[in-house]
Amino acid sequence: MNKKLLVLSLLLVAAVLMTSCGSAATQAPAVASQPPATQAPTAIPPTPAPLVLKIANTANVTTWDPVLSFSTEAAYMANVYEQLLRINPPGSAQKFTPLLAQSWDASADGLTWTFHLRQGVKFHDGETMNAAAVKKSIDAERDHAGASFIWAPVKSVDVVDDYTVKFTLSYAAPLDLIASSLYGTWIVSPKALDAVAANPKYYDSGVDGGTGPYTIQSYTPDQQIVFSRFDDYWGGWKPGQYDKVLVNIVPEATTQEQMLSGGQVDLAERIPPQDLGNFQNNPNFTVDTEPSFFNYVGFFNTLHKPLDDPKVRQALSYAIPYGDIIKIGAQGLGTQSRGPVPQGVFPWSPDVNQYTYDLAKAKQLLSDAGHPNGGFSINLTYASENDSEAAFAPLIKDSFSQIGVNVTLTPMPFNQQWELAKGDIAKQQDMFLLLYWPTYSDAGSDNLWSMFYGTGDKPPYLNATNFNLSYWKNDDYNKLLDTAIGEEVTNPTDSQAQFVKAMNLLVDQAPGVFFYDTKAAFVIPKSIAGFKYNLNYPFVYYFFYDLHPAQ
Amino acid sequence: MEIDTTVSVPQVESTRTFRHVLAVIARDPLSLASTIVIVLFVLIALFAYQVAPHPDEGAGKTNVSNTMLAPSWDHPFGTDLLGRDMLSRVIIGAQPALIVPIGVVLFAVLIGAPLGAIAGYKGGWVDEIIMRVTDLFLAFPSLLLAMAIASALGRGLDKAAIALVVSWWPWYTRLTRGVTISLKERYFVEAAQAVGVNDWVIIARHILPNTISPVLVQATVDLGTVILAMGGLAFLGLGTQPPAPDWGLMVSDGRTYILNQWWIATFPGIAIFVVVLAFNLLGDTLRDIFDPRQYR
Numbered sequence: 001m002n003k004k005l006l007v008l009s010l011l012l013v014a015a016v017l018m019t020s021c022g023s024a025a026t027q028a029p030a031v032a033s034q035p036p037a038t039q040a041p042t043a044i045p046p047t048p049a050p051l052v053l054k055i056a057n058t059a060n061v062t063t064w065d066p067v068l069s070f071s072t073e074a075a076y077m078a079n080v081y082e083q084l085l086r087i088n089p090p091g092s093a094q095k096f097t098p099l100l101a102q103s104w105d106a107s108a109d110g111l112t113w114t115f116h117l118r119q120g121v122k123f124h125d126g127e128t129m130n131a132a133a134v135k136k137s138i139d140a141e142r143d144h145a146g147a148s149f150i151w152a153p154v155k156s157v158d159v160v161d162d163y164t165v166k167f168t169l170s171y172a173a174p175l176d177l178i179a180s181s182l183y184g185t186w187i188v189s190p191k192a193l194d195a196v197a198a199n200p201k202y203y204d205s206g207v208d209g210g211t212g213p214y215t216i217q218s219y220t221p222d223q224q225i226v227f228s229r230f231d232d233y234w235g236g237w238k239p240g241q242y243d244k245v246l247v248n249i250v251p252e253a254t255t256q257e258q259m260l261s262g263g264q265v266d267l268a269e270r271i272p273p274q275d276l277g278n279f280q281n282n283p284n285f286t287v288d289t290e291p292s293f294f295n296y297v298g299f300f301n302t303l304h305k306p307l308d309d310p311k312v313r314q315a316l317s318y319a320i321p322y323g324d325i326i327k328i329g330a331q332g333l334g335t336q337s338r339g340p341v342p343q344g345v346f347p348w349s350p351d352v353n354q355y356t357y358d359l360a361k362a363k364q365l366l367s368d369a370g371h372p373n374g375g376f377s378i379n380l381t382y383a384s385e386n387d388s389e390a391a392f393a394p395l396i397k398d399s400f401s402q403i404g405v406n407v408t409l410t411p412m413p414f415n416q417q418w419e420l421a422k423g424d425i426a427k428q429q430d431m432f433l434l435l436y437w438p439t440y441s442d443a444g445s446d447n448l449w450s451m452f453y454g455t456g457d458k459p460p461y462l463n464a465t466n467f468n469l470s471y472w473k474n475d476d477y478n479k480l481l482d483t484a485i486g487e488e489v490t491n492p493t494d495s496q497a498q499f500v501k502a503m504n505l506l507v508d509q510a511p512g513v514f515f516y517d518t519k520a521a522f523v524i525p526k527s528i529a530g531f532k533y534n535l536n537y538p539f540v541y542y543f544f545y546d547l548h549p550a551q
Numbered sequence: 552m553e554i555d556t557t558v559s560v561p562q563v564e565s566t567r568t569f570r571h572v573l574a575v576i577a578r579d580p581l582s583l584a585s586t587i588v589i590v591l592f593v594l595i596a597l598f599a600y601q602v603a604p605h606p607d608e609g610a611g612k613t614n615v616s617n618t619m620l621a622p623s624w625d626h627p628f629g630t631d632l633l634g635r636d637m638l639s640r641v642i643i644g645a646q647p648a649l650i651v652p653i654g655v656v657l658f659a660v661l662i663g664a665p666l667g668a669i670a671g672y673k674g675g676w677v678d679e680i681i682m683r684v685t686d687l688f689l690a691f692p693s694l695l696l697a698m699a700i701a702s703a704l705g706r707g708l709d710k711a712a713i714a715l716v717v718s719w720w721p722w723y724t725r726l727t728r729g730v731t732i733s734l735k736e737r738y739f740v741e742a743a744q745a746v747g748v749n750d751w752v753i754i755a756r757h758i759l760p761n762t763i764s765p766v767l768v769q770a771t772v773d774l775g776t777v778i779l780a781m782g783g784l785a786f787l788g789l790g791t792q793p794p795a796p797d798w799g800l801m802v803s804d805g806r807t808y809i810l811n812q813w814w815i816a817t818f819p820g821i822a823i824f825v826v827v828l829a830f831n832l833l834g835d836t837l838r839d840i841f842d843p844r845q846y847r
Contacts, residue, residue: 254807272807274619324615328632384787387807391632394794398613409793410706 050243053528053547056256057247057269059539060222064203065196066186066210067137070146074182075269076225076247078540080124081186081210084115084134084179087441087536090344096176100129100187100211110172110489115179117163121234123189124208124215131159137188138165145184147439149464153178172489174442177346181440182537187211213545214245224248227544240548260523269541271523273331279523288531289333292520293538295342296329296388297451298380298396298513299432299469303425303459306369306376313510315365317355321399326516329392333521337514339503340436340451341443344535347484347499348443353507354514362403374404381420382433384411389433392515407431421469425460431513432469441536444499445485452506453481470511477505526550575840582836585829592826593653596645609639611794619812629814631805633794641818644796647708647785648819649826652777655715656770663720664766667727668758672735672750682728685721693718694780701789711790715777726769730762764838771834775827782823798823 059072066081084101088094101115121129135157142151153173158166167175179185192209196202206219213235214227227245229237248265250256256268257275261282271279279285300307300316307313326334335343338352366374380396382389390411397407410429412420421432438446454461454473461473484498507514520538524531529550531542576582595602603609617634620626628637670681688696700714734740734757743753782799784790791797798819805816 252807254809257810272810274808275811278811321615328615328618390793390804394611394613394633395615397611397794411793412706413787416702 051240051549052244052246053242053267053544054246054248054265055267055269055542056250056259056265057541058249058251058253058256059269059541060249060251061219061225064206064208064216064219066188066208067140067144067184067193067196068146069186070183072539074537074539075541076216076227077186078182078212078537079214079227079245079544080208080212080216081188082212083181083185083187084117085176087177087180087534089532089534089536096180100134101179104176106175106489108490110174111169113167113169113175114160115165115167117165118234119163121211122232123191123211124230125189125191127189127191127209129187129211130162131165132162133190134165134187135159136190136193137186138167140188140193141184141186147181147184150178150181150184150439172486173445174488177440177442180536182539183439217244222249235545238548242544242547245544260525266525266528267542268523271521273333273521276331276521276523284526286524286526288522288524288533290520290522290533291335291342291344291535292518293342293345293437293535294435294518295337295340295437296515296518297337297340297434297436298515299434299451300511300513301428301430301432302470302472302511304428304430306371307378307430309369310509311365311369312371314355314508315362315369315403316400316405317510317513318358318362318365319399319403319405320355320513320515321357321395322355322515323357324395325392328395329388330516330518333519334516335519337517339507339514340447340512341503342437342447342517345438345441345443345447347448347496347503349496349500349503351500352503355507355510357399359399359402366403366405371404374400374406377406377408378430379408379410380431380433381410381412381417381429383414383417383435385414386433386435388518389435393433422460422462422466425471428460434467434469436467437538442488444481444488444495448481448499448502448506449485452511453478472509472511474505474509474511477502477509480505572837572840576833576836579836581832585832585836588825588829589833592645592649592822592829595642596649599643599646603636603639603642605636605639606643608635609643609796611635611796613794619808621812622814628818629812631801631815632808632812637801637814637818640796640801641798641822644798644801644819645822647791647795648778648781648798648823651708651712652715652774652781655712655719655777655781656773658716659719659773660723660766660770662716663723664727664759664762665754666720667724667729668731668754668762670724671728671731672754672758678728681724685724688718688721689725691718693722693776694783697780697784698787698789701784706789706792708791708795711781711784714784714789715780719773719777722773723766723769726765727759727762730765731758734758734761768834768838771830771837774830775823778823778827 057075059075061073061076062071063069063073066077069077082099084099086097086099088097100118100121102118104113104115106113117129117131117134123129127133138151138157142148142154153169153171155168155170158168160166169175189209206216206225208216211234213230213233215230217226217228219225225247229241229243250259253270253272257271259265260268260271276287280287300313302308322336326332326336336354338348338350338354341348366372378400380393382393384390393409397409400407417432421428436447436451450463450465450467452468452470452472453463454468454471455463460471462468462471480498480502484495484502487495487498522531522533527550528547530546530548532546576586600606608614612635614634617630618632620630622629626636626638628641630636631640666681670678696718697714700717701711704710704714740753740757743757779799781790782797782802785797785800791800793800801819802816802823808815
């Protein structure tokens with residue numbers, strides 16, 4: 001008995017040592033997520049073997065319903081469905097790529113938008129894409145999409161003729177930006193819309209009603225999705241594009257890394273940032289770091305003393321070690337934020353101020369505010385599932401302790417953190433760390449409004465999104481933002497100026513700490529060409545249609 | 552130590568004396584080694600702040616300039632993402648990871664075993680009530696129940712410990728009850744009943760001591776599970792609160808770095824592994840000693 005245990009334990013030790021020392025990791029583990037047998041024999045064309053692309057992705061499918069979709073499945077939706085138009089990355093010659101709309105125009109007052117649709121587009125189920133289908137989709141999305149709020153400015157959608165749709169707005173808004181959102185904008189086959197209205201489980205097996213280049217062939221929940229190309233795609237097919245795309249759903253970044261270096265997949269969506277060096281030194285891969293859509297914000301609870309005093313909040317903003325936080329939390333993949341708008345997203349501006357890391361100034365401000373040696377405590381909550389927040393939160397604690405402010409770190413699952421923040425004011429956190437991104441590429445009416453626009457007459461001043469977790473209400477800021485958002489279409493120059501004013505007010509009043517904008521890192525094998533990063537669609541990672549084997 | 556060690560008195564020595572236990576353990580190198588390991592770890596845990604080379608870093612102070620150093624003479628276990636000395640983290644992490652689970656299992660046994668003995672011995676409605684209550688607890692997976700209780704109580708190591716006690720005691724009740732039912736039919740119990748010994752005395756004197764060996768085995772096995780459950784609760788933010796260290800927490804923190812910075816998860820993992828194995832081996836030996844059927 002004892003001997004058996006001993007042998008067993010020795011084996012275990014050996015196993016632990018082997019896994020931990022195998023840093024070279026040239027051999028992938030026996031995960032063997034090879035596709036099930038269903039995939040190969042079904043339709044063998046007489047021509048050469050189909051070109052298959054294998055991808056590891058963490059993104060789960062919470063729903064296949066394109067109208068309800070408001071989560072990670074966006075990574076796949078964008079390959080199966082299309083919007084009227086797609087927004088191009090910053091710096092492109094054209095702001096938009098026309099997809100299902102060929103052209104569009106807005107009235108001078110920004111209240112009427114007309115879209116001229118592309119002709120000859122078929123849905124995957126054979127239906128024709130026309131004005132009626134667009135109206136039906138948008139109406140469904142205005143009614144019950146996961147992100148239906150983005151359509152709030154729209155009063156009505158009307159069919160002008162077979163290929164012309166007119167949107168009437170109740171107030172001026174950049175409808176082109178809204179229509180290019182990744183959520184709640186897909187144009188869906190009327191047949192599929194009817195089917196899901198009759199049977200809410202219609203999409204569960206992995207059927208689709210899109211116009212995009214790929215169609216869902218099979219779906220095994222939490223394991224694998226097989227996409228095959230839609231032969232009648234309006235954009236046409238060139239030789240060399242992939243016939244099939246196999247997506248393995250792999251939740252652990254470390255596993256994805258091993259699958260990629262072991263050759264089990266061609267592309268991985270997430271590589272642990274600290275391991276990017278492994279690929280930078282490997283001649284078979286290119287590592288591409290790009291600005292992204294995300295930033296980290298820390299909300300001060302302005303309802304709690306002494307955080308109600310702007311001087312105290314400024315002092316704490318000076319006591320944040322921004323450089324170390326980027327080095328540790330983001331492994332260097334980040335840049336210090338200028339306000340809550342991530343770099344590259346409208347209305348980001350280099351004219352917005354930043355705090356430096358300056359403990360002397362922080363101490364001075366604290367004593368000006370009547371707290372000469374700190375002497376108060378702060379309860380800081382963060383999402384325990386967010387590795388970056390878990391990594392940099394202790395740095396805030398140590399830095400604040402140097403100015404006499406004691407921090408209690410409270411990690412909790414995001415949902416609990418969220419509930420606490422919306423609950424009883426006395427029990428709320430004093431500081432809330434949040435990773436934020438705009439729903440569509442307009443951080444003016446999203447980030448700036450959602451996170452800092454206080455509404456209502458009495459605390460906690462929560463607005464419709466509930467994301468203003470500083471519970472801060474400032475009439476000057478609200479006024480600036482109202483003007484800026486109202487002028488976005490009619491007077492873009494002044495709108496930008498008002499946004500900058502609003503952001504500088506925000507930085508000065510410091511209801512929150514603006515930590516850093518993240519950068520995305522992509523590890524692309526040299527054997528695959530065509531990868532184009534689009535900052536506006538961070539959750540898509542890969543547009544399959546763009547990719548092809550390198551020659 | 553004692554004076555009479557040289558004098559061999561010809562008498563039937565009880566097998567349950569402390570000296571006898573020590574003698575048996577000393578004879579078997581494996582159980583000797585595991586005992587030494589456990590004693591060593593407990594001592595380290597008790598005097599953690601005296602033993603650790605960097606007690607402030609062990610307790611959570613960050614030192615960013617030392618981030619992710621590989622094991623070296625200065626840092627035998629390397630440093631973690633925040634530049635903290637891993638050796639100090641592991642030593643100070645022994646407190647929540649080792650001492651608290653020992654306490655949890657001890658309390659679970661102290662609550663569970665007597666209840667099980669009473670239920671098994673008394674039978675009837677007493678048995679029904681006690682066992683239905685335990686069924687209620689056993690209907691949920693222990694970790695899930697502990698999570699629910701811990702989140703109801705709030706955050707903190709103490710609350711996590713209470714939650715674990717609450718979800719672990721019914722296992723000992725059920726175990727003890729089963730053993731008691733078979734013991735009840737034995738002659739020594741019937742003899743005690745026949746001379747009119749009080750029920751409570753029978754339970755305390757004759758039943759409970761005879762349930763020790765299965766309870767002990769169960770307890771040693773559970774220690775490992777409780778250590779892991781503790782880590783699980785800490786991961787969810789319900790147990791040890793960062794930046795305080797905890798083995799389970801360190802393993803889960805280190806798992807994303809396993810390929811290049813293997814030392815972050817490995818050393819706390821080895822600590823858990825060694826301690827759990829030592830408890831298992833010792834439990835094995837103790838069972839041999841306490842088993843009334845095995846007089847050596």
